[in-house]
Amino acid sequence: MSIAVLGAGAFGTALAISLAQDGRSVGLWARDPGDMATARENTRRLPGHAFPDSLTVLNKIEDAQDSQIILLAVPMQKLADFLTENATLFQHKMLVACCKGIDLKSGLGPAEIIRRTCPTATPAILSGPSFAVDIAAGLPTALTLACEDGEALQAALSTSNLRLYRSTDLVGVEIGxxxxxxxxxxxxxxxxxxxxxxxxxxxxxxxxxxxxxxxxxxxxxxxxxxxxxxxxxxxxxxxxxxxxxxxxxxxxxxxxxxxxxxxxxxxxxxxxxxxxxxxxxxxxxxxxxxxxxxxxxxxxxxxxxxxxxxxxxxx
Known part of the structure; x- marks a missing residue:
């Protein structure tokens, strides 16, 4: 099952690296990719961490269409507009919000924003104590994955250094x-x-x-x-x-x-x-x-x- 990470800030890039280290097919999209495809690293946001061979830099967001699991690593205050702009792409996908915060305009967290903008998608939240440089370096990290039925997703996103604990309390996880x-x-x-x-x-x-x-x-x-x-x-x-x-x-x-x-x-x-x-x-x-x-x-x-x-x- 292929995975796409949308948003190539430090955290999104680190997650893509960690997921691809174990040989998964991972696509990483950035609004402005710079030289990531040729340099095989994110020199602006996470320098010094080479991309594994199975990590592909996506040329356009539509290239994520074939991925059933999509990690949303965009800033919280831009999430609602981002989902609205690309709603057709996200139909029937598993959307995992990796941003932390509460939308200033609506007062909603990421899970409810996903439900309202992409009603056919399955919302999930990935949150917990983590720094991008630690994840990218392969250091042990534990996070919470919140989803209504998350066993398959937990298995798909766990890596050799990233241990995920499952929860069904999406509201509690996003508030924390x-x-x-x-x-x-x-x-x-x-x-x-x-x-x-x-x-x-x-x-x-x-x-x-x-x-x-x-x-x-x-x-x-x-x-x-x-x-x-x-x-x-x-x-x-x-x-x-x-x-x-x-x-x-x-x-x-x-x-x-x-x-x-x-x-x-x-x-x-x-x-x-x-x-x-x-x-x-x-x-x-x-x-x-x-x-x-x-x-x-x-x-x-x-x-x-x-x-x-x-x-x-x-x-």
Whole structure:
């Protein structure tokens, strides 16, 4: 069964490399492929990791038509438009969303966007603690694959270094992957501002509580958040400078100019989640603090004071 990966950012490229290492037929499509086909590596997004022989760079997106399994490695905020533009291509396919976040316009996660734009397709979510460079290098990585009936898909996407755990809770898995990015920005702000490791630990813990509250609101299974796509991803993303969202927060906390051209999914997700939480009257002070800092409504010091001034309560 051939596999196509649509989107050749670092993560999409790494997944394509890992899948092709075991001899699977894998196609990798990029809107702007550059010299990938001749160089046999993604020199712009993931340099130094050669493409296996069974990995083919697709010339056009229609070349993915023969693939029954399609991994969607496009930015979350572009997913809905991308699926709408190519809906005929995705009919009756297994669509695996590899992006993490919540759509700012609709407030939907990737699974529901797939259902609404491609109703004949089977939606799935691939999420968990992982960095592209580790996957591409063949280092052991474990992820969660969420799908209503995912045994065949689990077998098709597992590799010698990529171990997939199956779940049927698509909502819980996508919420874990989305909200951990918001907490990672907050943790980066704390470390960048010199608030210390204890402050980061507190933000991770209370951020995890926010993730559980939001998951419960959306009908997810709370135990899903204790797995790879929740607690596991939160731990990795909030503690490593390989994380784009954490590094984005570090830059904010240090008062440095923000980098341009880097996808930081937690930025839009924080705004989407804060809007939904406010409408539902649930407390998500860390997400709201991140939004206030991003919108320049609060300074870092004012945001810290706001969190510390919250009423004392039981844990």
């Amino acid at each position: 992957g989305a909200l951990k990015n918001v907490v990672a920005i907050a943790c980066g702000i704390a470390i960048g501002a010199g608030l210390g490791e204890s402050a980061r630990a507190a933000l991770m813990t209370r951020g995890y509580a926010e993730m559980q509250r939001y998951a419960t609101l959306k009908g997810a299974q709370p135990e899903t958040l204790a797995g790879l796509s929740g607690f596991g991803d939160l731990t990795l993303t909030c503690s490593s400078e390989k994380s784009r969202n954490y590094c984005f927060g570090l830059t904010l906390g240090r008062g440095e100019p923000l980098p341009e051209g880097t996808t930081v999914e937690g930025r839009a997700t924080a705004k989407a989640v804060s809007n939904i939480a406010q409408q539902a009257d649930i407390e998500m002070p860390i997400a709201q603090m991140v939004v206030a800092v991003l919108d320049n409504h609060l300074t870092i010091n004012e945001a810290v004071d706001m969190l510390l001034a919250r009423p004392l309560k039981e844990e």
